[in-house]
Amino acid sequence: MTPLPPLPLLGSGKVRDIFDAGDGNLLMVTSDRISAFDVVMGEPIPDKGRCLTAMTAFWVDQLTDVAPNHIVSVDPADFPEAASGIEEVAGRTMLVRRADMVNIECIVRGYLSGSAWKEYRSQGTVHGEAVPPGLTESDQLPEPLFTPSTKGESGHDENISFDRACELVGAEVAAAARDISLACYARGSKWAGERGIILADTKFELGFIDGVLSICDEVLTPDSSRFWSASDWRPGTTPPSFDKQPVRDWLEGTGWDKSPPPPQLPSEVVESTRQRYVSAYERITGRSFSQWYGVQWYGVDRQEPEQT
Ligand SMILES: Nc1ncnc2c1ncn2[C@@H]1O[C@H](COP(=O)(O)OP(=O)(O)OP(=O)(O)O)[C@@H](O)[C@H]1O
Ligand SMILES: [Mg+2]
Numbered sequence: 686m687t688p689l690p691p692l693p694l695l696g697s698g699k700v701r702d703i704f705d706a707g708d709g710n711l712l713m714v715t716s717d718r719i720s721a722f723d724v725v726m727g728e729p730i731p732d733k734g735r736c737l738t739a740m741t742a743f744w745v746d747q748l749t750d751v752a753p754n755h756i757v758s759v760d761p762a763d764f765p766e767a768a769s770g771i772e773e774v775a776g777r778t779m780l781v782r783r784a785d786m787v788n789i790e791c792i793v794r795g796y797l798s799g800s801a802w803k804e805y806r807s808q809g810t811v812h813g814e815a816v817p818p819g820l821t822e823s824d825q826l827p828e829p830l831f832t833p834s835t836k837g838e839s840g841h842d843e844n845i846s847f848d849r850a851c852e853l854v855g856a857e858v859a860a861a862a863r864d865i866s867l868a869c870y871a872r873g874s875k876w877a878g879e880r881g882i883i884l885a886d887t888k889f890e891l892g893f894i895d896g897v898l899s900i901c902d903e904v905l906t907p908d909s910s911r912f913w914s915a916s917d918w919r920p921g922t923t924p925p926s927f928d929k930q931p932v933r934d935w936l937e938g939t940g941w942d943k944s945p946p947p948p949q950l951p952s953e954v955v956e957s958t959r960q961r962y963v964s965a966y967e968r969i970t971g972r973s974f975s976q977w978y979g980v981q982w983y984g985v986d987r988q989e990p991e992q993t
Contacts, residue, residue, distance in 0.1 A: 689714060690768035699725060700734075700908065706765050706780055710757055715777045715903075719958070721932045722943045728950040732980065734777035736962040737906045739977045741779065743970045744904040748872060752865045754900040755781040755892065761978060776979030784892025784901045789850050790836055791862050793870035795829040796885040797822060798911060798923070800844055813846035823885070823913075824920045829870050831863040861898050862891050873905045880968055882927070883918055885911035907965055927965055931957040 692704035692712060699720065704712040715737050717729035738759060745754040757780040761769050768774050794801055794811070801811045802822045810816060812832040820826075833850040834842040850859040866889050874884040887910035890902035903909050907928035917924045926933065935954045941947060963974045974980060 690765075690771055690774060692765065692767050700737075704768075706768075709783050711781050711783050712764065712768055713779045713781055714774060715779075717777075719929070719932065721929055721936055721947075724943065724945050724947050726932065726947050726950055728955055730955060730958050730962065732959055732974075733962050735977055735979060736966045736974065737903055737908055738777050738779060739972075739974065740906045740966055740969065741904045743966075743972070744873065745900060747876065748869055748900060748904070751868045751872060752891075752900050753894065753897055754904070755779075755784055755894060755902075757781060759978065772979065774979075776977050781901070782894045782899075784894045784899060786890065786892040786901065787854055787858060787862055787898070788836055789833045789845070789854055789859070789862070790842055791866040791889040791891055792832045792834055792886060793829050793866050793889070794832050794886040795826060795870065795874055796883065796911075797824050797826060798885050801832060801886070804844065812844045813849075821921045823918065823922060823924060829867060829874070831866055833859070833862075858898070865889070865891060865898065865900065869900065869905070873910075877912065877969060878915070880971075881915045882969065883913040883915050883924075885913055885924075887911070907962065912965065912969075928961045929958065931961060 689702055690704060690712065692706060695703045695705055695711070700716055700718055702714045702716065704714070706712040715734035717731055717733040719726050719730045719733060742756065742759045745756050748754065757763070759779050761775040761778070764778065764780055768778065797805055797820050805811055805816060805820065809818060811830060814830065817827060831847065832844065833847065834844050837843060847859065847863065869889060870884065870887060873887065877884045887905055889900060889904065891898055892901040893899065912927035913924040914927060931954050932950065935950070936947070939948050966974050
């Protein structure tokens, strides 16, 4: 259990605990919890929260010319005093500007997978929009599509059309959110593609900070995105997930019926999943995870990060 900072807790999601850091800022602490088949496992994946945080920090730096973002700092030295000294918090925590969140999930899809494939297979559309016929699962779409969804309570998001998004948040905001999301996807998928990784789809959450539409939440992480190894991609199949595959494969092998409680993950599965998250970070960013805040790697204490 991660010791949490003694600040007012504003909310806990499936993955993050959010604290009021004062001055219009939030402290977002990302846990090591992992879900598979929509069920949260009993065992955390050590350092998963740090991997997600390190990736988000990397990406927002890459995207500064596309849109502003919510991050104030990921350096524990900049956190409010109540949080700066807690070792467990280091590396998994972002001090961010509190945003007025846009009430849709800004999904971009470059490939046909997941709920979009299901809809296409049964109705020939993707989020209600026309898409050419004759595509198969995991095919690349003719061009990346902005495919928003509602933000459902308890994780039941509903795929919606762009017109419906305009009704929900206003046409101007929806169009601006679409343009930022498509530009971020283009940048992310090009970067990943050059490293042998396909960014099949991803979800952004945007919000207004001082009246300016900004990138919030986590950015282009394995939790918010479908990453595939280009070498595993075969249209007509479901490529293995870059990060959660050891957990999924092991669970499938147990015959578990996918309703809670889940079986207890063996330590080898926990460790191999941790390795997948670390290698996803290192492959994508070209940085060493051992340099990240708070990481104790095989007993070696953290060195100063290469870049902040
Ligand atoms: N800068 C910000 N200001 C205000 N709220 C934010 C900001 N960045 C992210 N959020 C919100 O913080 C929450 C992050 O928590 P978390 O990811 O754990 O929960 P969730 O997204 O509701 O659930 P899940 O990710 O498990 O589906 C989200 O509701 C997100 O919209
Ligand atoms: Mg979330």
